[in-house]
Amino acid sequence: xxxxxxxxxxxxxxxxxxxxxxxxxxxxxxxxxxxxxxxxxxxxxxxxxxxxxxxxxxxxxxxxxxxxxxxxxxxxxxxxxxxxxxxxxxxxxxxxxxxxxxxxxxxxxxxxxxxxxxxxxxxxxxxxxxxxxxxxxxxxxxxxxxxxxxxxxxxxxxxxxxxxxxxxxxxxxxxxxxxxxxxxxxxxxxxxxxxxxxxxxxxxxxxxxxxxxxxxxxxxxxxxxxxxxxxxxxxxxxxxxxxxxxxxxxxxxxxxxxxxxxxxxxxxxxxxxxxxxxxxxxxxxxxxxxxxxxxxxxxxxxxxxxxxxxxxxxxxxxxxxx
Ligand code: SF4
Ligand code: SF4
Numbered sequence: 001x002x003x004x005x006x007x008x009x010x011x012x013x014x015x016x017x018x019x020x021x022x023x024x025x026x027x028x029x030x031x032x033x034x035x036x037x038x039x040x041x042x043x044x045x046x047x048x049x050x051x052x053x054x055x056x057x058x059x060x061x062x063x064x065x066x067x068x069x070x071x072x073x074x075x076x077x078x079x080x081x082x083x084x085x086x087x088x089x090x091x092x093x094x095x096x097x098x099x100x101x102x103x104x105x106x107x108x109x110x111x112x113x114x115x116x117x118x119x120x121x122x123x124x125x126x127x128x129x130x131x132x133x134x135x136x137x138x139x140x141x142x143x144x145x146x147x148x149x150x151x152x153x154x155x156x157x158x159x160x161x162x163x164x165x166x167x168x169x170x171x172x173x174x175x176x177x178x179x180x181x182x183x184x185x186x187x188x189x190x191x192x193x194x195x196x197x198x199x200x201x202x203x204x205x206x207x208x209x210x211x212x213x214x215x216x217x218x219x220x221x222x223x224x225x226x227x228x229x230x231x232x233x234x235x236x237x238x239x240x241x242x243x244x245x246x247x248x249x250x251x252x253x254x255x256x257x258x259x260x261x262x263x264x265x266x267x268x269x270x271x272x273x274x275x276x277x278x279x280x281x282x283x284x285x286x287x288x289x290x291x292x293x294x295x296x297x298x299x300x301x302x303x304x305x306x307x308x309x310x311x312x313x314x315x316x317x318x319x320x321x322x
Contacts, residue, residue, distance in 0.1 A: 003180065003181045003182050003185060003224050003226075006221050007110075007181075007221060007222050007224065008110065008113060008114040009114070010218055010221040010222050010263060011110070011111075011114055011222060011259075012114040012115070013266075014218070014222075014262060014263055014266040014267075015114075015115065017266055017269075018266055022262050022265075024098075024257075024258040024261075024262060027098060028097075028098050028104060028107070029104070031098050031099055032099070032101060032104040035099060035101070036101065036135075036136075036139070039139060040139045040142070042143065043139070043142035043143045044142060046058045046060070046061045047059075047060060047061075048060075048069070048072055048073060048143075049069075049142065049143055049144075049146075050066070050069055050073075050143065050144050050145075051144075051145060051146040052144050052145055053145050053146055053149045053153060053157055053161065054146060054148070054149070054152075056146055057069035059072040060072075084194075085197060088194045088197040088198050089197045089198055089201075090198070090201060090202060091198070091201055091202065091203050092194075092198045092201035092203050092204055092251060092252075092254065092256055093191070093194045093195065093198060093252075093254065093255050093256050094203070094256045095190075095194065096184060096188075096190075096191055096194060096255040096256065096257070097255045097256035097257035097258065098256070098257075100184075100188075100190075101136065102175070102176070102183065102184075102188070103181075103184055103255070103257075105129075105132065105133065105136070105172065105176040106176050106180045106181050106183065106184060107181075108129055108132065108176070109129055109176040109177050109180055110180060110181065112125040112126060112128075112129055129173065129176070129177075130169065130173055133169050133172040133173045133176070134169045136168075136172055137165055137166075137168035137169040137172060138165065140168060141161075141164060141165050141168070144164075145161055145164065149161045181224040184224060184225070184255060185224055185225045185226065185241060185242065186241040186242020186243060186244060187242045187243055188243075189243065191255075192243045192244055195244065195248055195252040195253055196248075196252070198251065198252055199248065199249045199251065199252040200249065200251055200252075201251055201282075202281060202282055203256070203279075203280065203281055203282060204232065204251050204254055204256060204279065204282055205229050205232050205254060205256075205258075205260060205261065205277060205278070205279050206232070206233075206277070206278050206279070206280075206282055206283070207229065207230045207231075207232065207233070207276060207277060208274070208275075208276065208277065208278045209273065209274045209275065209276045210230070210276060211273070212268065212271065212273035212274055212275070212276045213230065213276040214267065214268060214271075216267045218263035218264065218266070218267045219260035219261075219263050219264050219277060220260075221263070222259040222260060222262070222263045223259060223260055224255065224257065224259065225238070225253050225254070225255060226238060226241075227250050227253060227254060227260075228250075229260035229261075229264075229277055230276070230277070231250070232250045232251065232254065233250070233251075235250060237249055237250060237253075238250065238253050256279065258279050260277055260279075261275070261277045261278060261279045264276055264277040
């Protein structure tokens with residue numbers, strides 16, 4: 001079960017060896033911060049917010065009724081979901097690996113767990129995590145309740161608002177500390193929905209250079225959803241877990257988090273040979289070379305990554321991927 005001590009130990013070793021944040025982490029946090037600011041701007045700039053306390057719903061700076069505010073929320077939300085469906089169908093679960101705020105907070109909680117050993121450092125880092133969770137809860141709160149409830153509301157309204165705000169902070173913190181990546185692996189409803197949409201995609205992890213593999217298994221040790229990254233295209237499907245049924249493809253289950261590639265880069269850093277694993281656009285399988293849009297998903301046994309091992313062109317495309 002990689003989610004847990006084994007994953008923690010391996011990530012700790014990799015982080016210590018590298019000594020700085022990996023480029024995937026920078027991308028993840030950059031995307032997360034931009035996404036969070038964009039969502040926070042909606043209620044803070046009065047673009048769209050509800051007020052379930054006093055009914056002062058706002059759309060584009062104007063106070064409106066609940067139905068009008070709901071319409072302003074539902075239609076863009078549906079359009080966004082259509083975009084997500086199309087993107088997930090053809091590209092896979094990049095949202096899970098690089099955008100989802102819950103995933104990012106889970107990773108922050110994991111990092112604190114394996115990075116800090118002394119009680120003092122853990123308390124300081126844990127306080128920072130709680131503060132981040134409070135900010136997330138406050139953004140959600142701003143979307144549904146006017147902050148004036150704390151100055152103008154009745155004692156009962158203030159009590160409800162406080163329970164909402166601090167209860168959410170506690171729930172977020174409990175989720176990321178005690179459940180963490182197990183939530184992503186088995187129980188996130190959005191993850192199941194994304195996985196069902198993208199059983200075969202044109203992007204993901206590729207065992208591009210099997211000849212350079214040292215069989216260290218670090219990639220398996222860190223995979224948060226128990227996949228074998230060297231067998232993405234050829235291996236057995238993961239058994240059902242949590243809300244996930246049996247028999248879903250490896251490409252459907254893969255979060256596109258890149259942890260296996262990070263581990264592989266670290267363990268083969270001193271080797272002359274190319275990094276065995278890569279993540280990005282998958283090569284076109286040989287039998288698809290005429291340009292037909294056949295899926296690149298699970299390939300025939302013996303065809304690692306749906307193509308051959310030496311792919312300078314495919315490697316070049318991978319450098320642009322997150
Ligand atoms: S990118 Fe790698 S580590 Fe992440 S879920 Fe996919 S196979 Fe596992
Ligand atoms: S981490 Fe890289 S070198 Fe180690 S087993 Fe996985 S693919 Fe092979």
